[in-house]
Amino acid sequence: MRREPNAEVDVWARRVIGAAIEVHRHLGPGYLESVYEEALAIEFGLQGIPFERQKTIAAIYKGRPVGEGRLDFLVAGQLVVELKTVDAFAPIHKAQVISYLKATQLDLGLLLNFKVPVLRKGIKRVIQTDEVEEE
16 A cells, blocks of 8 residues: 655655755766765755755664664655666665665655756655565
8 A cells, every 4th residue: 555655744855856956957967976965965954954964774674683774864854865876776776765764664765866967857756665666
C-alpha cells in the first residue's frame, strides 16, 4: 500500500528542489558530488532550510545493530536527500533511499542527480512504500 507523505514534508521537498535548482543554475553539471553537497548546504543556509549533513543512521538486522548508513542530508528531520552525479539513476540508487527511509521511519526521499543539463530531469521522488525495479 502506497503511503503518501504529509503536506509539510511536501513543502520541504519543494523548497529543497528549489535550492537544488539554484545550485545547478550557478554550477551546472560536471563537478563531483562533494561540490554540490557543499553548495547545497550553503544554499540551505541562505534559504533558512533546516538540515543535518552526513547524518549517520543505524542499520538494524533482527533488532541488532549491524552497521550504519550516512544520509547526504536530512532536512527538517523529515526528508531524506541523496545527491548523485551519474549518467542516469540505476535501481540501486532508489533502493538505497528506500533503505534509508525504512531505517529512519520516514516517508519521503529525494534523489538529486546533478550530472544533467537541466536539473528537473535529475529529480526523483521516492516514497518508502515504492517498489524497487528489477535490474
